Amino acid sequence: MFKNKYIEQSDLDKFPSINVTFFRFPYINKKTFYKIGKLHLKRFEIYDLMKKTDSSQRLIQLSKKVTKIEFKLQKLWGFKANIKFHRWFDVPKCKCSKLDNEENIGSNFKIITNSCPIHQLHLQGNRYAKSYIRRYKK
Numbered sequence: 001m002f003k004n005k006y007i008e009q010s011d012l013d014k015f016p017s018i019n020v021t022f023f024r025f026p027y028i029n030k031k032t033f034y035k036i037g038k039l040h041l042k043r044f045e046i047y048d049l050m051k052k053t054d055s056s057q058r059l060i061q062l063s064k065k066v067t068k069i070e071f072k073l074q075k076l077w078g079f080k081a082n083i084k085f086h087r088w089f090d091v092p093k094c095k096c097s098k099l100d101n102e103e104n105i106g107s108n109f110k111i112i113t114n115s116c117p118i119h120q121l122h123l124q125g126n127r128y129a130k131s132y133i134r135r136y137k138k
């Protein structure tokens with residue numbers, strides 16, 4: 001399908017959300033690059049759906065889809081799928097502290113705001129995030 005295996009500027013322009021400074025970038029081939037790009041678009045579509053709903057149940061359902069996409073992306077970038085490196089707090093309508101959770105990326109800690117319509121329920125029974133959840137009353 002791809003004549004040229006190298007990623008060119010015109011490819012990059014199609015998916016501005018892809019972080020090209022990513023350190024493994026030189027090892028990503030064109031086919032993988034496009035797979036990543038399409039997953040980014042899919043994630044934006046899910047984000048749009050999340051922006052349109054206030055149903056906690058629906059938001060949780062959609063955020064689970066985001067998690068699945070994140071796992072796929074990690075694998076495409078050449079990593080093992082690992083929940084610790086998800087930016088789970090970046091989804092629309094999440095009220096958890098981005099700053100605190102950003103600091104805890106790579107650890108088991110997740111700081112959940114009680115008023116978050118997604119994570120106060122979603123992560124409770126989540127097998128990846130048991131017992132390390134610190135709660136903030138807000």
Ligand SMILES: [Zn+2]
Binds near residue numbers: 096
């Ligand atoms: Zn949240």
